[in-house]
Amino acid sequence: MASFRRSVSCLSQKASRNSPEEIALVERPTINGHVKLSESDQFGSVGFVDFWPLTVKKAVKASCATFEQFEVLVERANEWLEENDDFELINCESLDKKVIYVADVYSQSLIYADEDANTHAVHIIGLRLWYCKRLSSNDTKNDRLQLDFIDILPFYLNPGEKEPRFESVSSTVDRINATLRHTPLQGRILSIVSVNLTLAEDIWASGAQINTCQTRWFDEFNTHNLIFIRIFFLVGPPCHELIGLKDFSPRIIKSGNVFQPAQYSTISELVSMIQDWIRMVGGNNVCCFFFTYLHLF
Incomplete structure (x- = not known):
């Protein structure tokens, strides 16, 4: 029986950009955004908070920098939840932003600059929490919330061959549920997302072990896309849940x-x-x- 593992072994539009001197000074690891609902709405207001990886090895260009792992973003999110324990956590998701400069990672812009001969874009993976805040003074604070996650890669079916083949998403889901029946998650499932990785030709063809917690992925001409499943859950007593999907x-x-x-x-x-x-x-x-x-x- 396969077991889960935290896989640590495991629009293009022209945009203006800051000069490299300005970019090197910008660091904004957290971005808050709020969508205000009507005062009569029972859920009060809905908001989100984004967590983006900081640079471990600093550089102006994102392709030259080394970024924190995704699990560090989850740790930072748990610190935020502890400081904001009157919020109701609705959902969470993995974000994918294509950037050229490190400063672009922390920008709220929805566009990115075109590449040229001197620039190279990469994909950066971030984390977004969606929450609501109760307006009623009678509402009690939530118990301490702790977020965790697991990553499940599709099985590699033909290692050693030039054109790799992977199992289907339905086969991956069946395999996950087979494990969940015997080893339930320690908590309640909050969200299930699919994460797209851009793999270089050598990694794609070799079937090498993939670190799904890596937050920087190169976007080159000969890259390939591999999608894996990420399950976010709130730590607590096992709920004995199975997962499924439906396409429309x-x-x-x-x-x-x-x-x-x-x-x-x-x-x-x-x-x-x-x-x-x-x-x-x-x-x-x-x-x-x-x-x-x-x-x-």
Whole structure:
């Protein structure tokens, strides 16, 4: 029986950028953002806090720097939760930001600068917590929350061959559940996310051990994408939960051809399908939703 492990062995748009001298001085490890709801809303206000890795080996360009591991971000998030124990933790997710300079990591900008002959972009992985704060003075503070996570890589099916093959996501989920039946998580599942890694050709072809906690990944012409599953959970008594996934695709309204693209149903219709499914599954813990963009040829 396979066991879980913390895998430590385990839009392009032109944008203005600071000069290297200014960039070297910028450090903002935490970014807060808030979305204010109406005062009558029972949940008060919704907010998020981002945690980005700091540099262990400093540099101006992100491709030359060494960054903290993802587990350090979780430790920092737990410190934040301890200091803000009147918040209700809703969800959390892994973030992927493409940057050129170290300062870009801590910027709230949603665009990144185009690469040129003298610059090289990398992917930086961060952590975002979503929370709400109760407005009622009668609400009691939560028990101390402690966040943890596990990473599950897909099995490598043909080691040693030039073109590697990995097991399907459904096979990975089945393998996870087989383990959870015998070794439940020490806590309650908060969120399940898929994380995309950009692997260099030599790592991809060799089947070498992958460190999923690494927070900097190169984006080169010959890189390959590998997706693994990350489960976030709140530490506590085992809840004996199994995981699952459900995919929803837009309905094809009109088929396309070489001269005209296909037409699909609206996002509102897709959301309606999801709502119907949630009502059907009843008391299951539906913990997260993700929209995936597929490039069709």
